[in-house]
Amino acid sequence: MARVAFVTGGTRGIGRAICERLVADGLKVAAGYSGNEAAAEACAKELGVTVVKGNVGSFDDCQAAVAKVTAELGPIDVLVNNAGITRDGFLHKMTYDQWSEVIRVNMDSAFNMTRPVIEGMRERGWGRIINISSINGQKGQVGQTNYSAAKAGLIGFTKALALENAKKGVTVNVICPGYIDTEMVAAVPETVLAGIIGGIPVGRLGKGEEIADMVSFLAGERAGFVTGATLSLNGGQYLA
Ligand code: NDP
Numbered sequence: 001m002a003r004v005a006f007v008t009g010g011t012r013g014i015g016r017a018i019c020e021r022l023v024a025d026g027l028k029v030a031a032g033y034s035g036n037e038a039a040a041e042a043c044a045k046e047l048g049v050t051v052v053k054g055n056v057g058s059f060d061d062c063q064a065a066v067a068k069v070t071a072e073l074g075p076i077d078v079l080v081n082n083a084g085i086t087r088d089g090f091l092h093k094m095t096y097d098q099w100s101e102v103i104r105v106n107m108d109s110a111f112n113m114t115r116p117v118i119e120g121m122r123e124r125g126w127g128r129i130i131n132i133s134s135i136n137g138q139k140g141q142v143g144q145t146n147y148s149a150a151k152a153g154l155i156g157f158t159k160a161l162a163l164e165n166a167k168k169g170v171t172v173n174v175i176c177p178g179y180i181d182t183e184m185v186a187a188v189p190e191t192v193l194a195g196i197i198g199g200i201p202v203g204r205l206g207k208g209e210e211i212a213d214m215v216s217f218l219a220g221e222r223a224g225f226v227t228g229a230t231l232s233l234n235g236g237q238y239l240a
Contacts, residue, residue, distance in 0.1 A: 004073045005219065006066070008032040008056050008113060009083030011043040013182035014132065017208030018080055019049050021216045030069040030076075032056065032083060056083045057104035062112035075124065076117045078219045081110050081154070082132040086184065088143040099146045106150035110157050118165070127170035128219045131158050132211070135178045135234045151176075155230055162228030171227035173218050178234025181205040201236030 005022045009015040010031025016039075022029050030050040033040045040051040052068055054061035069076060084106045087098040110131060121127025136144050137151025158174040165172060179185055179196055185205065188196070197205060214231060217223055232240050 001074075002026055002028050003077040003219075004028045004030070004069070004075060005078035005080065006030045006032065006052075006069050006076045006113075006117075007080040007082055008109065009034075010049065010080070011039045011051060012036065013184060014177065014180055014208045014211050015080070015082040016043055016047075017212040018082060018215045019043065019047055021209070021212035022078070022219065023047050023049060025216055025220070027078065027219070028073045030073060032065055034083070055105075056081075056109035056112060057101070059108075059112045059115075062109070063116050066113070066116040075120050077121070077124075077126060078128040078130070079113060079117050080130045080132065080215060080219075081113055083109060084132065084134075084151075084184075086144065086147050088147070090143055091145045094146065102146035103150050103153075106147065107153040107157070110154055114161065118161075118170070121170045122165060122168040125169040127165070127168075128223070129158075129161065129170065129172040130215050130218050131172070131174040133158075133174045133176045133230075135176050135232070135238050138176050138230075138232065138240045139238050158230070159228050166227055169224070171218070171223060173226060173229045173231065175211060175214055175218075175231045175233060176240075177206060177211050178232075178237045179205050180208055180211060182208060199237060200234070204235065206233065206235055 005027045010019045011033040044051045052065045054065045131154045133154040134151040162172040
């Protein structure tokens with residue numbers, strides 16, 4: 001029987017590429033989103049995935065989303081914690097709202113989504129949790145104390161959760177993408193972006209599909225020995 005995957009932030013950017021790949025792999029896929037209805041509609045229509053609206057920063061929304069997907073598609077076997085935002089600024093200028101929103105959406109979300117699915121995965125003896133962190137959670141980035149803290153938090157979360165579930169057939173891994181060609185990166189000023197690309201040894205931005213290929217492997221049957229791993233997919237920009 002086809003496995004069920006839930007990809008948060010699955011309607012745009014990297015998440016959408018992940019959904020497309022998991023659909024091609026034969027999984028039943030649900031994509032979460034927070035407010036961009038046009039992107040969600042296009043995703044549902046073009047990929048045939050179930051779209052679920054809700055804020056990953058809210059535990060109640062996540063519980064409701066998991067219940068909806070479980071009722072429609074079946075128990076969730078593969079969870080991809082991908083939704084993320086930036087609210088950049090130097091810490092000495094940062095507001096509490098900028099700080100807390102980024103922590104909630106990028107890090108609290110991992111608890112909010114994982115808590116409602118992990119017991120079922122343990123009981124069924126199979127599960128895959130794949131967290132999407134960032135190169136900036138590994139190395140830090142000016143103007144991103146909030147984002148770097150949240151993304152580094154995901155790495156620690158992954159390692160602890162991997163240990164807790166290793167004997168239950170549930171693997172937990174974290175991917176740290178470098179700069180990927182999505183709307184998030186398109187928002188970076190052109191001159192800054194040129195500098196960033198200059199610092200990437202392979203000489204280009206990454207593609208969503210390249211992250212999706214790794215998710216596809218980690219979500220599959222053959223990846224059972226990979227757990228607690230931090231996978232740096234960054235064109236050689238940061239060797240960790
Ligand atoms: P995008 O901005 O292109 O897409 C973000 C997705 O997340 C959308 O589907 C969006 O929904 C959803 N989302 C945003 N906020 C919430 C929320 N509060 N609740 C639920 N869903 C939400 O992001 P990217 O594809 O660029 O990034 C995906 C992940 O990869 C993020 O975690 C990001 O930090 C990480 N990453 C990205 C890099 C890059 O270069 N792009 C580099 C390293 C890491 P909606 O459309 O409704 O707004």
